[in-house]
Amino acid sequence: MRVKATEENIKLAGKIIKEGGLVAFPTExxxxxxxNALNPYAVAKIFEVKKRPTFDPLIVHISKIEWLEKLTTQVDEKALKLIEKFWPGPLTLVLPKSNIVPDIVTAGLPTVAIRMPSHNVALALIENAETPISAPSxxxxxxxxPTTADHVERMLGDKIDLILDGGKCPIGxxxxxxSLIDEEPKILRPGGLPVEEIEKIIGKVKIQPSSEKILSPGQLKxxxxxxxxxRIFKSLDELSEINETENVGILxxxxxxxxxxxxxxEVLSENGDLIEAAANLFSALHRLDDSGVSVIYAQAVTETGLGLAIMDRLRKASAPAEN
Structure with missing residues (x-):
């Protein structure tokens, strides 16, 4: 069932979460x-519905800082500085987990990924559920x-209890x-908060390449x-080589x-704005995938700011299937 994210429907969604159900909801x-992140049986439903491998950990979403003390065993000075600056917002911190976090949430790792979303609907849902919420895409x-309720309904509509429609996700x-587990902070997944902004607060961070050991969501190749x-292309000149008879889509x-x-x-941004391009990326890929083309040529962007996250997504989208 898909409903508008009204106050009444958010209360209904919170009740569904409390009772062990699944709710799709917008974040920024x-x-x-x-x-419910503390209910392993409810979390198991996420893996079942998504057909997600259990070695891939989930992010735990909170609405109050008080939950941080319950979910982790240590929050260091760097974490506190980042939380003060960027929460609520698109930053997930990987920290040592406490015993109340079920192993299924963390894929058996001794760490937990936590963030506080800035979307009003997401925060209201967590408040009404009265529990942290595990939520992959x-x-x-x-x-x-998915960046719209339409995307969710088309892909999972008949498999979950409720979709809260809160419009298009602004960051996209x-x-x-x-990760703040080791002495050297590591970016495990580039995303909606540019690396440069993080480095202004805590200094240089390392960007960890995709590896065999999955430490956070989005690390698969x-x-x-x-x-x-x-297929990714760098120069517009490369498009001249496309055969006129090819069934091609271009991003x-x-x-x-x-x-x-x-x-x-599909054009991500009329003026080449990386923020606008990131917000439109997944919607554009959905439209291209639905258009019936046989191949999508995607233009590379500069890897600064949100460009790093955009290229991370395009490289993973273009990677060969893993055996």
Missing amino acids: TVYGLGA ANPFGYIS IESTVL KHYSPKTPV LFKKNELKIKAKHI
Whole structure:
């Protein structure tokens, strides 16, 4: 069932979470598929519905700082500085977990990923549920993340208890995940908070490449993928090599004057604004995937600010399937 995110419906959604159900809800980044983070049986439903492997940990969403003390065993000075500056917002912190966090949430790791979303609907839902909420993106595992209730309804509508429609997600790309477990802070997933902003607060951070050991969501080499193959191109000159008879879709960073031969073209930002491009990325990929093209050519962007997160998503979308 899909409903508008009214006060009454948010209360209903909170009741569903309390009773062990699943609710899709908007955050400032993407739509999440939420369950009571402290109920392992409810969390197991997330993995079942998404067909998500259990080695991939989930992010725990909170609405009050008080929950941090209950969910973790240590919050250091760097974490406190980042929380003061960026919470609520698109920053997830990986910290040592306490015993109340079920192992299914953390994939058996001794750490837990926590964030406080800034979306009013998300915060109100967590308050009404009276519990932290585990919530990966509300889509089948590995597919393009949802940034509208339409995306969620099309992909999971008949499999979950409720969809709270709160409109389009303003940031449109998942949160930045930062591990503070080791002495050297590490970005495990670039996202909606640019790395440069984090470094202004705590100094230089390392960007961890995708690896065999999954320490946070979004670290698999192939992820965020449309069913249609994606190929990244750097120069518009490369488009001249496309055969006129090819059934091609093109994802452009910004508008240009070239006459491009393609069945379907999406432009992320008329003026080449990275914030606007990030907000439109997943919706554009959804439209291209639904257009019936046989291949999607995606234009590379500069890897500064949100460009780092955009390129992370495009590389994972274009990666070959893992055996």
